[in-house]
Amino acid sequence: MRRNRPATALALAALLLGPLAACDTAVTPTPTAPTATGPLKTIAPVIIEGGAADIGIKWNWNLKPPLAAAEAVGWGETFYEVEWCALRDRPAAQRLAPVERILGMSQAMGYRLMLKIRVGNCQGGAEQLDPAEGTRKRPSTFPDDPAAYQQFVSNLVTRYRDRGVKIWAIENEVDASNFWSGTPDEYVELVALASQAIKAADPEASILDAGISSTGYGIELAGELLDAGQDQQALDLYTAWFARRHGGGSARFPAVESIGALKTLMADGRAQRVRAMVAANWRAVNAGGVTAYQLHFYENPDLLATLLTYVRSHLTVEIPIQGWEIGQAWPGPGYTTAAHGAETARLIGMLLRERVSPVVYLPLAFTPGGATKVEIFRGLVTPEGVDLPAGQVFDRYAAALRGSRELHGVTFAGGSGVVILGASESLAVVWPDSGTTLAVAGPGAISAGAPETTVPAGTATADPVLVPLAQTDLDAVLSALTTLVTSPVTRSG
Secondary structure (H helix, E strand, O other), X not given: OOOOOOHHHXXXXXXXXXXXXXXXXXXXXXXXXXXXXXXXXXXXXXXXXXXOOOEEEOOOXXXXXXXXXXXXXXXXXXXXXXXXXXXXXXXXXXXXXXXHHHHHHHHHOOEEEEEEEEOOOXXXXXXXXXXXXOEEEOXXXXXXXXXXXXXXXXXXXXXXXXXXXXXXXEOOOOOOOOOEXXXXXXXXXXXXXXXXXXXXXXXXXXXXXXXXXXXXXXXXXXXXXXXXXXXXXXXXXXXXXOHHHHHOOOOOOOOOOOHHHHHHHHHOHHHHHHHHHHHHHHHHHHOOOOOEEEEEEOOOHHHHHHHHHXXXXXXXXXOOEEXXXXXXXXXXXXXXXXXXXXXXHHHHHHHHHOOOOOEEEOOOOOOOOOOOOOOOEOOXXXXXXXXXXXXXXXXXXXXXXXXXXXXXXXXXXXXXXXXXXXXXXXXXXXXXXXXXXXEEOOOOOEEOOOXXXXXXXXXXXXXXXXXXXXXXXXXXXXXXXXXXXXXXOEEOO
């Protein structure tokens, strides 16, 4: 069955992508911050687990039934937050007990733990909602004792560097007031303090910034278009970016219906704060303190190419991109599990072909009764642990990537995809361009919207298809795909 994508997203894709849509490349909005010069570079990731790319899942440890799904995958990355202020006054013997527990359980399930280090608020204060996890946390401030904070970071890295923890992030989504209440300059200084301590304790560690929130990118991209005098494009982008959240009545920023209303919104203190923190994050990243860029994205995959081009155009240092929070924010009646499965196949595939690694999906499952009363961020499985189409798609990607030898983007007339070559078998995932269908000429293609079924030969589908292949040579795989889609399939990039 064909499921149409929202008209706003299609219009935006046509506006920004134009003839380049087939290869998932976007035209860059005119930036207002310092940007890279020359061709945009795709930097190869640092692979931790030994395959062609890494993948992972973030889950709620207190929600037990879904854990079996993560255990069945049995490898990849997950992450946990360590809050300095919450731990520093605990007795030394108990201070890191939560980290020890999570590290042990993660490794027992086959996962490598990545750690986010947050300051928290040592003066106390009210907790605020983290909607992605459905939990409440205190926004971070600049540490009241910078030397003690640096020593804490150094001790933490020294303790865990030989126990598999090699990837560290400094804070989380500082553009959101529920995570950071300090100033932009304080955040830049904090990244420098923390990165110095991490590098000194483990020169081989990967160090990441806080990661801008997915909604923060929507504000910044629309703001850059307004700055460049592209008012209608800004309105179109903003509308498309927040369409699903507005459709479900769960959005950080309101719907607007005119350019004037958008400009009023952008002049508001909240939007101005987002843009100031985005600019601060670029200062921190491009100052050289981090060794990888942290990406968060939960919107319509039609918008991903535009975001990746924006990110690469603003990087003045050659570092890879890691996807720590990747998923689907899709509240409201427009959501279906089949459409979610289809878009998960495309979302993960687009990130992999753009050399984003790891790709960590969040959440594994929605937590009923948590701080978020309605399901905004869609899980791979139900709270009861039942596999959804998105989970089945994720499982196939994870199985193919484990021990994989090579990963290649591919293109063909009217579509694109990714090929994962293994030692004894391979997986291809291909999808049609936005607003078109994919003609499947032969057997063996699995529908991403219904991964338990194959697509009959002679069927035209708007969804991605997953194609398990016995061939492990790239040329043989391309030949098999060419037969399947009745169009020459070639390696891209």
